[in-house]
Amino acid sequence: MSDTATAAALTRIRDNALWMRRTAFAMVHRAQLGHPGGDFSAMDVLATLYFGVLNYDPACPDRPDRDRFIMSKGHATGAFYAALALAGYFPQDWLATYMQPESRLNGHPNRNYLPGVETNTGPLGHGFPVAVGVAIAAQIAGAAHRTFVLTGDGEQQEGSNWEAAMVAGHRKLRNLTLIIDRNRLQQGAATEDTSGLDPLDEKYAAFGWDVHVVDGHDPAALLALLGAAPQDRPRCVIANTIKGKGVSFMEGQVSWHHGVPDDAQFARAMKELV
Template sequence: MHMNDKIPLIREKALWMRRTAFAMVHRAQLGHPGGDFSAIDILATLYFGVMRFDPKRPDWPDRDRFVMSKGHATGALYTALCAAGYFPEDWLATYMQPRSLLNGHPNRNYLPGIETNTGPLGHGFPVATGIAIAGQLAGAGYRTFVLTGDGEQQEGSNWEAAMVAGHRRLSNLTLIIDRNRLQQGAGTEETSGLDPLDKRYDAFGFDVTEVDGHDPAALLAVLGAAPGSKPRCVIANTTKGKGVSFMENVASWHHGVPNDAQFEQAMKELV
């Protein structure tokens, strides 16, 4: 299939993921919908346009690996895994319920398709770097993709991982930064400035590309490209709460939950 032929499917899945994730948060009255919605187009592109995987064989050795380092964005991750066929859709109705397999942070012991437990920020990128090192040492053909938040970049463990990845020239590793410029309570640049983020990763030995994180064609072109000779950093410029007017670029929707009227309005907008 030509890359452009995948775009309608990616858009269809992303819309379903937004509607479904918001319904999950509304039902549970818990979650992080703002960051879910900034990341969903990225996940839809990875799962339905880029990565090699087999949901019937979650431990297939040659699968591409994905690590959701911004582990609070489970609405995005769980809907992606469900849409990709890892578990039945009716499981989503249990989101955040007592003893549910779909709890607030992803747990590899509960659900297939999760490579590592995440939640405490700054852990996923180092683990993904280790996964990529293992692939490099084994001469394996899989690629490792990891999605971090931009506020998460303030964790020092990311920069230790970047130093190692650049030194080892992990061409099988792609770091994607969800650059929505908002974190819990405030903007990233007000909290601890990250710019110039591109030059920082370039200095650590990464091939750096900036892309519209809501454009499947642009994401496909970057994420689907053959690996080069360095690890790749993709700065995906996104909008927190993308697709719902009252959520977009509003910091309080980092962990806000909708009332019934807001839910109905969002469903009218997400078409």
């Protein structure tokens, strides 16, 4: 990518991430349901993937040569649905129905209802093993597309992830990229107070992964890393993030894992998200 193209991509990513934050928070405020803290920590990663990295066609969502993205932290649907709508998978006015009766936009993504959702997720520790299976299928078929999967860091406490990591490292799945949203907070407490994960980078390296630690709110760093050509093994990107990033009273606060804003908080957030 040329310097001009990279600059244009970064502008697009930053602008879209801001739109996605404002939109996702409005969705949660309207529904009085959701997980805005985790939405906001993952937002820059999602914006970088959808508007700078992934190969996809919303007009043909099942195109065989598309890159696959699996949202393993399936509770962060505010961010995910905002990204899908902005990418053109479905009309943006659907977002107003978020978590309403008979809406296609459930609290967890369902591929039977929405284009662009590769697999149903929500039970933590589920999406990453599915992504490994998808990457194995592509490896066997000799396909060129890549598979990306985003997990939460609390989700890494699930044993199924470590079985998946072991298999991916053993099979040298160079077409697989795991991104860990490392905001260090999970429902009710800090990850390290619940079931410690550190040193997370050394653990994945020991399983044979190409490991990188990056600022998960730096689109330039994310674009350079996620857009880089695959190596000879699976890539693990530990994205250091802040829960509730972008809104002062939410940042780093565990209560916003599934907190919802009242009218005054919503108005204050909208003034900050500019």
